Amino acid sequence: MSCPYHTLPASSFWRQAVADRTTSDLDPHLPSGLQFGPEQRIASAGSCFAQHISRALKERGFNYYVTETAPSYVTPEQEERFGYGVFSARYGNIYTTLQLLQLMQRAFGGFQPADQFWTDGDGRVFDLLRPRITPKGFASSFEAEADLKQHLKAVRQLIETTDVFIFTLGLTECWVSKLDGTVYPTCPGCGSAGEFDETKYAFHNLSVTETTGYLAEAINLMTAANPRLQIILTVSPVPLAATMEPRHVLQATTYSKSVLRVAAEEMVRRYANVHYFASYEVITNPKNAGAFFAEDARSVTPEGVARAMQLFFAHFTGASADAAVPSARVPKRPAAPVEDPKIVCDEDEFYRALAASRPK
């Protein structure tokens, strides 16, 4: 019998699949079992990086499905400021699998957080689970609660009626309520709404078992609500802005991304309707030597985003991966991190606020 490796395609071998490839034609993906077209409804959620996917879907004329739509007659600037169309519903960034699970549990009636709203000194009310959805908070508790009711209704409608749901896993580190385990997108009181209180909030870094278990539970809930739902998982390549673990942020990032990558893999193995898109590998592969990161070694460059999106559409829609895009000309690192003002990122806001609040 011949060695089984002889039957494998070129993509299985590092030399042919990576070492002999140029950065611009390296594609860490095999043909996908899922294809969608402009007629399918595509929804998305996840970390800041996930916003690139929603934008790319809209820009390329796909049916980016939004169930919590902006009222007519508002400007694009207002839409963005109030979180309309950033994702398929106004849930803001969802960084952890526990956050996704609790959103589904809240939408489908199983969970009601004990500590969700916070009122600032001006009487404005903030939803701590989506702290940037109204820039100045809600005018009253009544408005905040009424809006939440409609939001969760929109999430239910989204899950029940979308064809594809794309979720980008972002973090394992999170802050939870000591009252009932509610997980927040950011640490309350750190750069966004809320007031930090160590008697109320605790840091938690999800284990691989927790991350995988919560994701599986979320997928079960979503699939129960919509049995024909197809799910695409991706892992954000963006490193942690900061870690609360008593170790180097680089180690913390490796841990976090490893856990998320394992969780995604577990789901693909476990569920026939779950697929993986290798955005993490597209951006971080060693052949690139960090070329898709800006000078801060954290922000993904527009070329990196373009390359990831090019491959995403090539594998899931059949669009040509050879289409000329900026990724074909990978430049040296730009002199300064490229800021994209259209990406709403709680983590970045937290970091900015933290820097601003440090004593000089």
Added chain:
Amino acid sequence: MDTEFETVLPVYIVGDSHSLPYKNMVFREKWTGAFVMAHTKYIPGITAKDFYNPATGEFHPDFIAFLEYEGLVRNGRATHLSMDEVDFSIAKAVGQAVRPPLIMLTIGEIDVRGPIMQLLKDSHDFVPPFPTTLPVLDKPLVPWDLIDEAIEARLRPFAAGLEHLVRAGFKRVYVQSIVPPSRQEARVKELQSYECPVTVRTKLVQAYNWKLGAKVRSLNLVMVDRWNDLTADGLLRPEFDFDGVHVPPKGARLLLEGLIDDAIDSRGLVANHPRYELYYQMACGLNPFQAAKSNAT
């Protein structure tokens, strides 16, 4: 036999089509029995946004034309404050009030019914920041801050115009609140080409009035508001629904009586001392416009 003409208290009512129900309105006010007469000017399509241009400091030309026609403004100045001999003679001849004239603006309903209501249409509702008996429908909500921004964008130029009027000496300017909207859904659809539930429309008018009232009060002016008299169960009483947009003359009369009540109550606050002085000198047989004799002989 000679007929003794009684003095008449004129009220100058100018604005969009909501000024029309006041046309030719004359009645005796209940406190002094004096006649009140409405002088009206309908400016088709005028909105709060185009009433005044803060960038240029110019009012809607039809508004200024009306003030000039009524003799309230001449050469770009309020005539009731003028010490000019011509202005004074005219004022004396026509019995013009010594106090600032009573002016009421009926502007803003087009703003509400037009661009602001389009935020909501039949698809959305909102929660206002003030108490209301009207329900929140099971519809997606437009954040109050977006409604607030939309109203503010229309009201800001209007409020700047009011401020300009006050600075020019028109201290008895009243602003009619937007009247409660019609319950006739079909009529609204006919006018707007889209539907918007009456509770949402009514809340929106309440919200506009809430902000309008605050701005008007901040300028020491008064918003004429008879909401409670015009509504039942939070909505417009059918007898005050003239045509799906306007109140009938009896509704307008209610509002105008509200203005008169306030004007009579606050008469002492708007004394025009320079003009009183001129009248006083004339009553004493002096010619106030004659140059004072020099004491130096």
